[in-house]
Amino acid sequence: xxxxxxxxxxxxxxxxxxxxxxxxxxxxxxxxxxxxxxxxxxxxxxxxxxxxxxxxxxxxxxxxxxxxxxxxxxxxxxxxxxxxxxxxxxxxxxxxxxxxxxxxxxxxxxxxxxxxxxxxxxxxxxxxxxxxxxxxxxxxxxxxxxxxxxxxxxxxxxxxxxxxxxxxxxxxxxxxxxxxxxxxxxxxxxxxxxxxxxxxxxxxxxxxxxxxxxxxxxxxxxxxxxxxxxxxxxxxxxxxxxxxxxxxxxxxxxxxxxxxxxxxxxxxxxxxxxxxxxxxxxxxxxxxxxxxxxxxxxxxx
Numbered sequence: 421x422x423x424x425x426x427x428x429x430x431x432x433x434x435x436x437x438x439x440x441x442x443x444x445x446x447x448x449x450x451x452x453x454x455x456x457x458x459x460x461x462x463x464x465x466x467x468x469x470x471x472x473x474x475x476x477x478x479x480x481x482x483x484x485x486x487x488x489x490x491x492x493x494x495x496x497x498x499x500x501x502x503x504x505x506x507x508x509x510x511x512x513x514x515x516x517x518x519x520x521x522x523x524x525x526x527x528x529x530x531x532x533x534x535x536x537x538x539x540x541x542x543x544x545x546x547x548x549x550x551x552x553x554x555x556x557x558x559x560x561x562x563x564x565x566x567x568x569x570x571x572x573x574x575x576x577x578x579x580x581x582x583x584x585x586x587x588x589x590x591x592x593x594x595x596x597x598x599x600x601x602x603x604x605x606x607x608x609x610x611x612x613x614x615x616x617x618x619x620x621x622x623x624x625x626x627x628x629x630x631x632x633x634x635x636x637x638x639x640x641x642x643x644x645x646x647x648x649x650x651x652x653x654x655x656x657x658x659x660x661x662x663x664x665x666x667x668x669x670x671x672x673x674x675x676x677x678x679x680x681x682x683x684x685x686x687x688x689x690x691x692x693x694x695x696x697x698x699x700x701x702x703x704x705x706x707x708x709x710x711x712x713x714x715x716x717x718x719x720x721x
Contacts, residue, residue, distance in 0.1 A: 462695045466702055470508045477501060494543030495573050501536035502580040505529045507703045510587065515710055526587055533584035540577025544570065559603035566607055571615050574608035579623060602627070617697075618652030621645040622660045629668035642668050656694035658685040659704040666711055675719040682708045 460469050477500050484493050509532060513525025544566060545551040554562035566574055582601045585594045605627070609620045624645040631637030642664065649660040661681045669678035685708045690701035711718075 461697065461699050463699050464691050464702070466507075466699065466706070469699060470504075473500065473504045473508075477504065489546050491543050491546050491570075491573070494539050494546070495576065498536045498540035498543060498573065498580060499576040501532050501539070502576055502583065505532035505536065506583060510583075511703075511707060511710070530584055530587045533580050533587065536580035537577060537584060540573055540580055543573045544577060555600055555603075559600040563603040563607035566604075566611075568611045571608050571612045574604050574611070575615060575620055575623070578604040578608065582623070582627070613648070614652055617654075617657055618649035618660070621649035621652065622663055625649065625660060625663045626667045629664065629671065632671075639668055639672065653697070657697050657704075658688050658690070658701050658708075661685045662704050662708050662711070665708075670718050673719055675715065675721070678719070679712065679715065682712045686712075 460472070463469050477497065480493055480497055480500070484490065484497065487493065506529075509525060510529040513522050513529060516522040516525060541552055541555070544555075548565055551562055551565065554565075563574070578601050581597060581604075585597060585601070588594045605620060605623055608615065609624070613620060622645070625642050628638050628645060629642030646660045646664045649657070653660075662685050665678045665681035665685075668674075669681060686705055688701060688705070690698060690705055694701065
């Protein structure tokens with residue numbers, strides 16, 4: 421998913437802090453940093469974005485120290501660390517030939533995702549006393565306290581948390597968090613299924629399709645979510661195709677379906693079509709190429 425959250429204004433923060441009243445600057449920069457922007461989403465150079473994102477994230481963390489309950493900043497940090505970890509750090513680790521580099525890269529991915537989760541839970545807790553403890557005790561009741569304006573926080577917190585679980589195969593204790601993740605995501609889906617052109621449906625492609633039926637999964641539900649995600653983006657986001665191939669096609673050992681979906685994703689004109697999703701589509705195509713190169717490892721025949 422593309423890093424779409426940063427305004428170029430954040431790059432001026434360190435200079436403004438040196439020559440303006442701090443409270444004024446913090447307020448203005450926090451609002452600017454958290455108001456969104458699509459400059460990175462439309463970029464056609466993933467390496468440039470990879471190099472720029474860490475500075476923006478650290479600048480926002482600096483602002484957060486002076487405004488610890490700024491919900492916009494907490495949302496932006498949750499989203500930004502999740503996107504950076506998945507689009508760049510995890511993919512680099514998975515492609516690494518050296519086992520040590522792969523292990524260290526995956527451990528870094530996990531740490532970044534857990535940091536993102538903490539920012540998300542902090543954001544959801546703003547103005548909701550006892551939310552964090554309630555999420556542990558009764559996830560559905562806690563999630564029901566969230567309203568539509570916080571769908572982005574619901575989604576990115578759940579996404580960061582679920583990805584942290586998926587990168588922590590050596591820490592089975594995190595599996596106990598799955599009911600909390602599911603509660604957050606189902607609340608988000610109920611409040612706004614159209615969020616980010618079907619992003620919540622794409623989560624459920626992996627959630628439903630990556631689990632066997634005995635554990636509550638469903639291939640048919642996963643397919644429905646994939647089709648709905650594609651419809652909501654009007655076919656402009658290819659990540660649902662890659663997600664379905666990686667989860668359902670691999671689990672069902674549908675080699676032909678796997679290759680068909682990846683070829684469909686790779687045939688998309690990511691640089692010219694749908695500029696609002698350009699970076700996300702380029703990142704998805706990188707993963708599609710990597711997955712296609714592993715086809716003989718993933719399928720028995």
